[in-house]
Amino acid sequence: GENVEQHPSTLSVQEGDSAVIKCTYSDSASNYFPWYKQELGKRPQLIIDIRSNVGEKKDQRIAVTLNKTAKHFSLHITETQPEDSAVYFCAASRNSGYALNFGKGTSLLVTP
Amino acid sequence: NAGVTQTPKFQVLKTGQSMTLQCAQDMNHNSMYWYRQDPGMGLRLIYYSASEGTTDKGEVPNGYNVSRLNKREFSLRLESAAPSQTSVYFCASRAGGTETQYFGPGTRLLVL
Numbered sequence: 001g002e003n004v005e006q007h008p009s010t011l012s013v014q015e016g017d018s019a020v021i022k023c024t025y026s027d028s029a030s031n032y033f034p035w036y037k038q039e040l041g042k043r044p045q046l047i048i049d050i051r052s053n054v055g056e057k058k059d060q061r062i063a064v065t066l067n068k069t070a071k072h073f074s075l076h077i078t079e080t081q082p083e084d085s086a087v088y089f090c091a092a093s094r095n096s097g098y099a100l101n102f103g104k105g106t107s108l109l110v111t112p
Numbered sequence: 113n114a115g116v117t118q119t120p121k122f123q124v125l126k127t128g129q130s131m132t133l134q135c136a137q138d139m140n141h142n143s144m145y146w147y148r149q150d151p152g153m154g155l156r157l158i159y160y161s162a163s164e165g166t167t168d169k170g171e172v173p174n175g176y177n178v179s180r181l182n183k184r185e186f187s188l189r190l191e192s193a194a195p196s197q198t199s200v201y202f203c204a205s206r207a208g209g210t211e212t213q214y215f216g217p218g219t220r221l222l223v224l
Contacts, residue, residue: 001171009152032211043202043215044155089154093211099145099170100213104154 002027004092006103013080014111021106023090024072030092033066033073034100038087047088048075080110113138116216118203124222125193133188133219135203142208144186146170146178148199149218155202161186163208193223 003026013019025033031052036044050057050064050073057064061080066073077084087107091100119134135144142163147155157170159178167178175197177189186205190197200220204213 006154034211034213043217045215046212049211099157099160100155101157101171102147102155104152 002030002092002101004090004101004103006090006106008106009104010107010109012109012111015080015082017080019075019077019080019084019108019110021075021088021090021108022072023074023092023103024070025092025101026071027092027094027101028071029094030101032093033064034091035062035064035075036089036091036102038089038105040086044089077108080108082110082112084108085110115139116203116205116214118201118216118219120219121217122220122222124224125190126224127194129193130189130191131193131221132190133201133203133221134185135187135216136185137203137205137214137216138184139205139207139214140183141205141214142183143206144180145204145206145213146176146186146188147202147204148172148197149202150199158188158201190221193221195223197221198223 005024034049037047038044063076087105090103116137145160146158161167161180164183203216206213
C-alpha cells in the first residue's frame with residue numbers, strides 16, 4: 001500500500017519567515033496530493049491540493065510543489081503569521097474512490 | 113448545511129463495553145470514511161464506504177465494524193472496547209467525482 005513520509009515533525013519559525021514541509025510517497029499510481037491544517041482541538045481542513053498533471057499551485061501565501069519523478073511534494077508558507085500555527089498533514093491517493101493516506105503531521109509554531 | 117456531524121463529542125468506556133459512533137452528512141456525498149488520530153501517528157483509515165451499500169477495510173480495521181445505514185449515515189461500532197482504542201475518531205465524506213474530503217468535528221474516546 002501507499003506509504004507517506006512527512007518531515008519535519010516539528011517546525012518553529014519567526015513571524016514573517018517562510019516555512020517548508022516536505023512529503024514523500026511510495027505508490028507511483030498516486031495522483032492527488034492534498035494538504036490539511038488542523039488547529040488544536042479542531043477538525044482537519046483542506047488548505048490546498050495538487051494533482052499529478054500540475055507541478056505547482058499557489059493560493060495567496062501558500063504554495064505546493066510536486067515532483068512526480070522523485071515522488072515528493074512540498075508545502076510552502078510565506079510571510080508566516082501566528083495564526084498559521086497548527087499541525088499540517090500531507091496525504092496522497094489514487095483516483096476518486098480510493099482513500100487518503102496521510103503523513104504523520106508537522107507541528108508548526110510561528111512565534112511573534 | 114451542517115456538513116459532517118458526529119455524535120457523541122466525548123465518551124468514556126470501560127474495557128469490554130460496546131458503543132457506536134455516529135456520523136451523518138447532509139452534502140449528498142457518495143463516499144464516507146472513518147479515521148482514528150493518535151499522537152504522532154497522523155490519521156489512519158479504519159473503514160470506508162465508497163458508496164451506499166458498500167464498505168471496505170482500511171489500514172487499521174481490527175476491533176471495529178461499520179454500517180452504511182443510508183447515503184447520509186455511516187456508523188462505527190466497537191463491540192468490545194480496549195484501551196488501545198483510546199483515540200480521537202474522525203468521520204469524513206467526499207462527493208463523487210471529486211477528491212476533497214470534508215471532516216466532522218471528531219469524537220474523543222477514552223477506554224479505561
